[in-house]
Amino acid sequence: MDMYPSGTSLRSVTCSYCNVVQPPRAKHCHDCDKCVLQFDHHCVWLGTCIGQGNHCAFWWYICGETALSLWTGTLYIQFLKSDISKPWWLYAIMILLLATLFFCLIFLLLLLLFHSYLILTNQTTYELVRRRRIQYLRNIPERVYPFSRGACRNLYEFCCAQRSKYRMEPLPTGQELEDKLRPYTCSDVLSCRCCC
Numbered sequence: 001m002d003m004y005p006s007g008t009s010l011r012s013v014t015c016s017y018c019n020v021v022q023p024p025r026a027k028h029c030h031d032c033d034k035c036v037l038q039f040d041h042h043c044v045w046l047g048t049c050i051g052q053g054n055h056c057a058f059w060w061y062i063c064g065e066t067a068l069s070l071w072t073g074t075l076y077i078q079f080l081k082s083d084i085s086k087p088w089w090l091y092a093i094m095i096l097l098l099a100t101l102f103f104c105l106i107f108l109l110l111l112l113l114f115h116s117y118l119i120l121t122n123q124t125t126y127e128l129v130r131r132r133r134i135q136y137l138r139n140i141p142e143r144v145y146p147f148s149r150g151a152c153r154n155l156y157e158f159c160c161a162q163r164s165k166y167r168m169e170p171l172p173t174g175q176e177l178e179d180k181l182r183p184y185t186c187s188d189v190l191s192c193r194c195c196c
Contacts, residue, residue: 015028016028017033017035018035022035023037024136024170025037025038025147026038026039027126029049031049032048034049036049036051037053038051038055039124040058040125040126041124041125041126046058051124055124055158056159058115059115059119062108062111062112065108066105066108066109070105072101073101073105076094076098076101079094080094080095119154119158120154120155121148121151121154122145122148122154123148140177144180146172146177147169
């Protein structure tokens with residue numbers, strides 16, 4: 001935490017590849033060969049980095065793929081039910097496709113739930129997986145999410161914040177971290193401390 005002035009978004013780390021000063025939560029992607037704000041991961045399926053500028057679109061893409069898989073599976077099952085009197089081996093390929101679709105659906109649902117959790121806690125995949133290796137997250141306890149502003153505000157900023165300008169999130173001050181360490185009480189739940 002000594003590397004960053006409290007409550008600022010500036011830091012003195014320069015990317016050794018791009019030669020630019022990286023703000024907090026930025027990381028250089030070796031696949032794209034550029035620094036990405038709020039780096040989440042490099043998606044090999046889409047061939048691009050997922051970060052501040054496109055994380056919302058990525059979530060909607062996963063949501064759409066999940067809905068499409070559910071719809072396709074429902075159509076397969078309805079078709080198989082309509083011809084239930086015929087022997088099952090006539091539809092062996094369709095049954096194999098349905099099994100493959102079910103496997104993909106489980107993967108998509110888990111991915112959608114995982115990214116929904118990250119959105120509600122204002123984390124990235126990189127921060128969650130590499131927490132002990134990231135300088136500004138090392139001394140922060142596991143269950144404290146330093147950039148979280150509550151589930152409702154995190155969701156609003158993720159979905160509805162103006163996308164034309166990039167926002168540099170300041171690192172939390174020591175007092176803010178202490179407040180986040182404090183356990184929730186009944187009065188905190190009633191006052192919506194957990195979500196606003």
